[in-house]
Amino acid sequence: MGSTPSLPAWEIRNLANTTGFTSEQIEILHRRFLHLTDGKATMCKDCFDNIPDLDCNPIKSRIVNAFFDRRNLGQQTSGTVDEITFENFLTTLSFFQHMDDNHTKEDLEYYKNEKLQFQEPEQLYDGITFDDFLKIMQDMKIETKMHVRFLNMDTTAICK
Known part of the structure; x- marks a missing residue:
């Protein structure tokens, strides 16, 4: 088997600046x-079926759909795309980063709001504004709980 193509250093730096992942995390996620894509430059929804940790997640379909939602990809139109690039994958995945308690209170509050805003507006209850929802969720540590573990994924289960 050949070696996995790596990303250029400039691209890793750009991705690190826009997503908050470290260079090492980006290289791991790229591999x-x-x-998951069998070496292809784009990923389709079916590739997510090869992630064992995601199988037991009760909101798997929402998580997967989030990666293909045009709004999460920086496009102003609603709807979905059929495939995503690594940059698209990483950008969306950045919303699911685990936040530990080592961050400042201000950073944790910022990430909490970002994660809550990431949820689609129609997922909120009728008659409750986003500000009302934030007040309800005020004491919940969503910034440390709403994450997907792609970095700790066991790839031996995926290898054929």
């Missing part, structure tokens, strides 16, 4: 992305 996992290529592994």
Whole structure:
């Protein structure tokens, strides 16, 4: 088997600046992305079926759909795309990063709001504004709980 193509240093730096992942995390995620896509430059929804940790997640379909939602990809139109690039994958995945308690209170509050805003507006209850929802969720540590573990994924289960 050949070696996995790596990303250029400038691209890793750009991705690190826009997503908050470290260079090492980006390289790991890039290898996992290529592994899930069998080396292709784009990923389809079916690739997510090869992630064992995601299988037991009760909101798997919402998580997967989030990666293909045009709004989460920086496009102003609603709807979905059929395939995503590594950059699209990483950008959406950044919303699901685990936040530990080592961050400042201000950072944790910022990430909490970002994660809550990431949820689609129609998922809120009728008659409750986003501000009302934030007040309800005020004491919940969503910034440390709403994450997907792609970095800790066991790839031996995926290898054929």
